[in-house]
Amino acid sequence: MVKIANYRQHNNSEGKPFFTLELQGGLELVKSNSTGKFYATVRTTSVSTTFDETTCVAMVGQELPGNIQKIECEPYEYVVPSTGEKVELTYSWTYVPE
Numbered sequence: 001m002v003k004i005a006n007y008r009q010h011n012n013s014e015g016k017p018f019f020t021l022e023l024q025g026g027l028e029l030v031k032s033n034s035t036g037k038f039y040a041t042v043r044t045t046s047v048s049t050t051f052d053e054t055t056c057v058a059m060v061g062q063e064l065p066g067n068i069q070k071i072e073c074e075p076y077e078y079v080v081p082s083t084g085e086k087v088e089l090t091y092s093w094t095y096v097p098e
Contacts, residue, residue, distance in 0.1 A: 001026070001063045001064065001065060001066070001067075002023045002024060002025050002026075002063065002064050002066055002067060002068060002095060003023070003024050003061070003062070003063050003064075004021050004022070004023060004024075004059045004060050004061065004062050004063075004064070005022045005023065005024040005044070005060070006021075006022040006060060007019050007020065007021050007022065007049075007053075007056035007057070007059070007060065008020050008022065008046070009053070018048065018049070018050075019048075019049050019051055019052070019053060019056045020046040020047060020048050020049060021046060021047050021049055021051075021056065021059060022044060022045075022046050023044065023045050023046065023047060023064070023068060023095050024042050024043070024044050024068075025042050025043040025044070025067060025068040026042065027040055027041075027042060028040070028041055028042065028043070029041075043067075043068040043070075043093050044068070044093065045068050045092075045093040045094055045095055047095055064095075064097070065097060065098040066095055066096050066097040066098045067095075067096055068093050068094065068095055068096070069093070069094060069096045070091050070092075070093055071091060071092060071093075071094050072090060072091055073090065073091060073092050074090075075088050075089065075090050076088070076089055077089075
């Protein structure tokens, strides 16, 4: 199960607004490659919607069957928010329904 954690407004290429829902998976404990210690994390992703803002607000907190999985993709550049470091990634996280 994944939970709808939030929503965000964006603009398409024509400048028209649309909304995405932010999905959040369950708690996972992951072992750090650098320290060997475990840390808690959750997988997150977003999905586009045809909803208006009122509907998005109503959806927050609901659960959906499925999970968030790591998938391979074309390489892209990502800036780590906490450090500003630029890294190249070859995967993304996506929602996979049951």
